[in-house]
Amino acid sequence: MVQKIENFEDLKLNKQILNAIHEAGYQEPTLIQQKAIPLSLSGHDIMGIAQTGTGKTAAFVLPLLMKLKYAQGNDPRALILTPTRELAIQVQKNIEKYCTYLDLRHTVIFGGSGAKAQIESFNDGMDIIVATPGRFMDLYRNRTFITKQIKTLVIDEADKMMDMGFMPQIRQILEIIPVKRQNLLFSATMPESVMKLSEEFLEFPEVVEVTPQASTVDAIEQKLFKVPNFKTKINLLGHLLNKEEFTKVIVFVKTKGNADNIFKFIERKITKSVKVIHGNKGQNTRINSIDSFKDGDTQILVSTDVTARGLDVSMVSHVINFDVPLIYEDYVHRIGRTGRAKNDGVAITFCNMAEEYYIKKIQKLINKEIDLFKIPEGIEIEKTPFIENQEMLREIDHQKRKENPDFKGAFHDKKKKKKKR
Known part of the structure; x- marks a missing residue:
C-alpha cells in the first residue's frame, strides 16, 4: 500500500533539508513533489510532465540533495541542464535556499x-552544476572540470530545449x-521531439504527470481581445x-523592437515603475530588472519570451500577451507566470x-476556448496603416499556404505572360 503523503516529513527528507524548506515557507508538498520525490529517492529514471508553477524544481532538487548528502571529492556528481540562463539562475537560487544547512558545493554556468x-x-571542488x-x-x-563522477542528470524544460535546437549539444x-x-527529464508538454529525446537516454522511466499536457492552471482567468x-x-x-x-504585470511581446517601444510608451504615459528585458540587454541588466520586479520595486515588466520560463515571481496579478506567441506551447508558459502558488491570476491576449x-x-x-471580450468603450480604434495591413495579409496568405500548399493568395508570384508573336 502506497503511503499517503501529507507533509514534507512523510517524504523521508533529512532534518537539514526539512529546516531549510520550512524556513522558505513551504507548507506542504505539491502533487509533482509527492509523486516524483519518492521515485527519485528510490533511484528510478523519471519522465515528469508538469507545467511551470507546479513546484517541479523542488521535485528534482530535494531528492538530489538527499542523495549527495555532503561535499565529496573535487569533481561534480550531478548535472542539471536548462534551456535558458534565466531558468538556470532560478534553479541555482532554489538550490542555494534548500542547501542552507548543507555544505554541498553548487554553481551555475551559462x-x-x-x-x-x-x-x-x-x-575548491564542485558537487552540483546547473548549466x-x-x-x-x-x-x-x-x-575546467571532469565529468566521470556525474551520477545524476536532470534535463529541465525539455520541450523548450528542443524548440531552441539543443539536441546536438545534449547528445x-x-x-x-x-x-x-x-x-x-521534466517537460511541460510532450511533443514528438521530447519523446525521441527520452527514448535516447531514459531507461524504463516512471512517468509522473500531474496535469494534462499543455493544460493551463485553473486559477487563471483567460481573456481575448480582437x-x-x-x-x-x-x-x-x-x-x-x-x-x-x-498591480504586478508582465507584458509579453514577440520582438526586441516592440519590447523597447512598449517600454518607452509605459514609462512616458503610465508609470516610471517599469523595466524591459530581452536578448539585447546585458546579463546583469536582465538579472537586476527581474530582481526589482520580484521584490516589488517595479510594477510592470516588459519582456520577450526569454523569461516565459524560469521566472518564478509570486503575486503577479496579470499577464498581457501584447502579441500572440508563434510557438503555441509558449502561451502556456507565458500565462503560467500568474496564478502561481494557489493565487488567482488573469491572462489577457x-x-x-x-x-x-x-x-x-x-x-x-x-483544449479550451479563450473567452472573447469587446474592446471597452472610449478606446480609440486607430486606422490600420497600409504597410501594417499588407504585412498582415501576407502573413494570412502564408498561413493558408501552410495548411494548403496549392493555395494561391494575393501575394503569390505571378507568372509572366508570354508575348504573342
Whole structure:
C-alpha cells in the first residue's frame, strides 16, 4: 500500500533539508513533489510532465540533495541542464535556499557573460552544476572540470530545449558523462521531439504527470481581445494598465523592437515603475530588472519570451500577451507566470487578424476556448496603416499556404505572360 503523503516529513527528507524548506515557507508538498520525490529517492529514471508553477524544481532538487548528502571529492556528481540562463539562475537560487544547512558545493554556468568567474567557482571542488548546454560544453573542452563522477542528470524544460535546437549539444553531453547514472527529464508538454529525446537516454522511466499536457492552471482567468492593429493595441494596453487592480504585470511581446517601444510608451504615459528585458540587454541588466520586479520595486515588466520560463515571481496579478506567441506551447508558459502558488491570476491576449490563426492552434492545444471580450468603450480604434495591413495579409496568405500548399493568395508570384508573336 502506497503511503499517503501529507507533509514534507512523510517524504523521508533529512532534518537539514526539512529546516531549510520550512524556513522558505513551504507548507506542504505539491502533487509533482509527492509523486516524483519518492521515485527519485528510490533511484528510478523519471519522465515528469508538469507545467511551470507546479513546484517541479523542488521535485528534482530535494531528492538530489538527499542523495549527495555532503561535499565529496573535487569533481561534480550531478548535472542539471536548462534551456535558458534565466531558468538556470532560478534553479541555482532554489538550490542555494534548500542547501542552507548543507555544505554541498553548487554553481551555475551559462553563456552571454564572461567565463572567468564561472571557471573560478570550480577551484575548491564542485558537487552540483546547473548549466545551459552550450556553456557546459565550452567549459568541459576548456578542462575546467571532469565529468566521470556525474551520477545524476536532470534535463529541465525539455520541450523548450528542443524548440531552441539543443539536441546536438545534449547528445554531445550524453557521450562525455558516465553511462551508469540516474536520469530525470521534466517537460511541460510532450511533443514528438521530447519523446525521441527520452527514448535516447531514459531507461524504463516512471512517468509522473500531474496535469494534462499543455493544460493551463485553473486559477487563471483567460481573456481575448480582437484588436485591429499595433496602435489600437497600445491604446488598449494604456487603458488596462491605468486600472488599480493591475498591480504586478508582465507584458509579453514577440520582438526586441516592440519590447523597447512598449517600454518607452509605459514609462512616458503610465508609470516610471517599469523595466524591459530581452536578448539585447546585458546579463546583469536582465538579472537586476527581474530582481526589482520580484521584490516589488517595479510594477510592470516588459519582456520577450526569454523569461516565459524560469521566472518564478509570486503575486503577479496579470499577464498581457501584447502579441500572440508563434510557438503555441509558449502561451502556456507565458500565462503560467500568474496564478502561481494557489493565487488567482488573469491572462489577457491581444489578437489582430493575422494572429487569429495562432489563437485557434493555442485553443486546440489547451483544449479550451479563450473567452472573447469587446474592446471597452472610449478606446480609440486607430486606422490600420497600409504597410501594417499588407504585412498582415501576407502573413494570412502564408498561413493558408501552410495548411494548403496549392493555395494561391494575393501575394503569390505571378507568372509572366508570354508575348504573342
